[in-house]
Amino acid sequence: QSVLTQPPSVSxxxxxxxxxxxxxxxxxxxxxxxxxxxxxxxxxAPKLLISDNSNxxxxxPDRFSGSKSGTSAxxxxxxxxxxxxxxxxxxxxxxxLSGYVFGTGTKVTVL
Amino acid sequence: xxxxxxxGPGLVKPSETLSLACTVSGDSVSSSHYYWAWIRQPPGKELxxxxxxxxxxxxxxxxxxxxxxxxSLDTSKxxxxxxxxxxxxxxxxxxxxxTTYSGYEYFHQWGQGTLVTVSS
Numbered sequence: 001q002s003v004l005t006q007p008p009s010v011s012x013x014x015x016x017x018x019x020x021x022x023x024x025x026x027x028x029x030x031x032x033x034x035x036x037x038x039x040x041x042x043x044x045a046p047k048l049l050i051s052d053n054s055n056x057x058x059x060x061p062d063r064f065s066g067s068k069s070g071t072s073a074x075x076x077x078x079x080x081x082x083x084x085x086x087x088x089x090x091x092x093x094x095x096x097l098s099g100y101v102f103g104t105g106t107k108v109t110v111l
Numbered sequence: 112x113x114x115x116x117x118x119g120p121g122l123v124k125p126s127e128t129l130s131l132a133c134t135v136s137g138d139s140v141s142s143s144h145y146y147w148a149w150i151r152q153p154p155g156k157e158l159x160x161x162x163x164x165x166x167x168x169x170x171x172x173x174x175x176x177x178x179x180x181x182x183s184l185d186t187s188k189x190x191x192x193x194x195x196x197x198x199x200x201x202x203x204x205x206x207x208x209x210t211t212y213s214g215y216e217y218f219h220q221w222g223q224g225t226l227v228t229v230s231s
Contacts, residue, residue: 002157036217038158045207045221046158057219089158093216099173100148100160100216 003028004090004103011109012080020106022073022090028101030071033093037066037075040087049088050075077108085110113137113145115208115222122228123202129195129227132188133208140189141166146211147191148218149182151204159204164191165213198229 005023012018022035029035034053038046048057050066053073063084065076073092077084090103119131133147140147148163162172162182170182181194195202205226209218 034216038218045224046218047221048217048219051215051217051219091158091217097174099171100163102158102160105157 002104003094003101004092006090006103006106009107011111013111014080016080017076017078018080018108020075020088022103024071024092026071027096028092028094029073031095035068035073036091038089046089080110082110084108113210113220115220117206117208117222117225119225121226122230123198124231125199125229126197129198129202131193131206132190133222135189140184140191141186144213146213148209149193150207150209153204200229203229
């Protein structure tokens with residue numbers, strides 16, 4: 001059972017902006033631990049999209065951005081493209097579990 | 112850049128032990144730069160971190176599987192492994208090996224994943 005909560009799905013037309021929320025608690029996101037985001041295309045392994053709340057690894061388009069505030073974080077995709085249709089997961093560290101935790105996952109659909 | 116590749120049986124019988132290996136290339140599995148981890152994803156469900164190991168043998172396990180799981184290093188084969196005992200259908204999942212940089216909390220590299228089905 002996931003410790004981090006995400007909306008099951010979000011959708012938008014090409015070119016639009018969508019956001020995905022990730023809600024945690026004082027033992028993970030609300031502590032000093034950073035939030036990271038992964039993109040999982042159908043049938044593929046997750047790929048790191050955003051690290052340390054807002055950093056984009058090399059090769060990730062600047063259409064993707066992340067932020068963190070309090071016990072929540074969010075991922076924004078601006079200028080939505082058909083290739084962005086995928087599942088997205090947030091991830092952090094939880095001091096109560098002494099381990100890594102993932103979000104419930106959000107499916108992004110491009111209309 | 113580190114590359115990871117999972118290997119192991121795709122079918123395991125209930126109550127038996129699931130054993131997987133992850134072969135590391137591009138850097139040493141003995142490097143202090145990395146933590147090595149296993150993560151699984153049941154069909155249609157979210158990701159679940161299972162365990163990690165450090166080059167010095169230090170380990171940490173998810174409490175949900177801690178009584179049944181062991182992670183280990185085999186430096187001679189440049190591999191790290193996962194053993195999960197007393198499996199049930201609930202352990203059916205795609206199992207990924209992944210790595211984090213030491214001192215960081217995100218998984219920057221993943222294997223392609225391997226589907227393990229628990230069925231008689």
